[in-house]
Amino acid sequence: MATWADVERISTALPAVEEGTTWGNRCWKVAGATFVWVRPLGKKDRADLGDEAPDGEVLGVRVADEGEKAELLAAEPDVCFTIPHLDGYAAVLVRLDDVAVDLLTELVTDAWRCRAPQRTRKAHPDT
Numbered sequence: 630m631a632t633w634a635d636v637e638r639i640s641t642a643l644p645a646v647e648e649g650t651t652w653g654n655r656c657w658k659v660a661g662a663t664f665v666w667v668r669p670l671g672k673k674d675r676a677d678l679g680d681e682a683p684d685g686e687v688l689g690v691r692v693a694d695e696g697e698k699a700e701l702l703a704a705e706p707d708v709c710f711t712i713p714h715l716d717g718y719a720a721v722l723v724r725l726d727d728v729a730v731d732l733l734t735e736l737v738t739d740a741w742r743c744r745a746p747q748r749t750r751k752a753h754p755d756t
Contacts, residue, residue, distance in 0.1 A: 631725050631733045633667075636688060639737045640665060644753040645745065657737075660749060664691045664740040668722055674712045681710070685726030691740040692719050708732065719743070 633655075640646055640657035647658050656666035668689035675682045692698045701709050701721055708728045709721045723736060742750060750756070 631728045631730050633686065633725070635730055635733060636665065636725070636737065639734050640741070643738065643741045643745075643756055645749050646741070659741055659745045662744040664744040665689065665737055670712075674714065677713050678710075683710075683724045683726070685724060688723040688725050688728075690721055690723055690736050691743045692721060693739075693743050694719050705732070 636657075637648070641648065643659070645659050649656055649658050649663075651663055651666055654667040654669065656663045658664065666689045668687045670678070670682060670687055692701060695717070698711070698719055698721055702711060708724055710724070711721055715722070723733070725733075728736070738756060741756065
C-alpha cells in the first residue's frame with residue numbers, strides 16, 4: 630500500500646521536478662509539465678464507475694500514448710483504471726491504496742520520462 634508521502638518521495642527524487650497544483654490539487658511537474666497528480670473522483674466519475682469506484686485515494690499518471698494506456702489497464706486491472714473523462718488522453722488513474730511501492734515507483738518514473746524534455750532525460754540517463 631502506497632501513500633502520498635511515497636508519491637512525493639519518488640517524484641521529488643527525479644531530476645528537475647517541482648511540486649505544484651493543478652485544478653486546486655497537488656501535482657508534480659517537470660519543466661512545467663504535470664506528470665502525476667492527485668485526482669479526486671467527482672460525482673460523474675463515481676456514477677460512471679458504479680460499484681468499481683474506489684473508496685481510497687486516486688493518483689493520475691501520464692503514460693506515453695493510448696497503446697501504453699491500454700497495456701497498463703490490461704496488465705494491472707486491480708491497480709489502474711480509467712474514466713470516460715480520460716478517453717483519448719494518455720493517462721491512467723491509480724488506486725493509491727492498492728498499488729505496491731515498487732510498481733508506483735515504476736509508474737511515476739515512466740510518467741516523468743514521458744514529460745521530461747529530451748535534454749533533461751539525456752542529462753540523467755539512469756532515470
